[in-house]
Amino acid sequence: MVVPDGLRVNLDLEESLGHRLHPDALIVQEDRNLVMGAQEPLDLDAHEDLDAAYREIANHRPLPLGRYLLLRARPDRPYWTYQAVVHDLDKHPSCCAGDVRRSLVAIVRDALKRELRALAFGPIGCRKDSGLEIREMVEALDATVLELAAFKKISTSLTLLLPSVNQIEEVSHLLRSNVLRRASRSFRTVGEGAAVAEIRHRRTRLHYRFVPGSLSGYQVTWHQAEECV
Secondary structure, eight states: OOOOSEEEEEEEEGGGBTTTBOOSEEEEEEEGGGOBSOOSOOOGGGOSSHHHHHHHHHHTSBOOTTEEEEEOOBTTBOSEEEEEEEEOTTSSSOOOHHHHHHHHHHHHHHHHHTTOOEEEEOSTTBOSSSBOOHHHHHHHHHHHHHHGGGOSSOEEEEEEEESOHHHHHHHHHHHHHHHHHHOSEEEEEOGGGOEEEEEEETTEEEEEEEOTTOOSOEEEEEEEOTTOO
């Protein structure tokens, strides 16, 4: 999968995974009570002092919200899997947008270190009976993009997998609306018919580039702007 410079946010159907879409890693949402911080057996006898034993116990507790666990690829699963800890099913609602943002940012940072450039995920944070609404999930994704602006050199593709074309159209509309609301400049037509909006975030100019008539999301490139305050 070819990943362009900058951050690419794509929209696609769930059924494309494993067919026309072959990501380096898949992000799945998890309940914090089901994801433990360590995979190896708990061995308290291996520690000579009480403090070390307490730390070992802490490592085997459920991971905090906003964290993740990484599972390596296997022959029957050709991509790595990030388990994003964004739900606590003992609470209602079970998820908040801030935990989704923190988990996604941490996952992208880790993926960059491992040179995993193409990531795919479903509507993270959303559940039938609890969790985020689609609108809140999109806002969390937008906030993730803004936080990733701290990484000036980034080549990553995030593909959001959705169950139907109707939901792709809904999310595409929400993405564009959020960008327009934040934009410091209106959309304009540039080379190759792409529409561009500029958002200024701290001392960085973010260029969001859309293709007319496309439901494939947008591409964001970073530009340093000394005049930004």
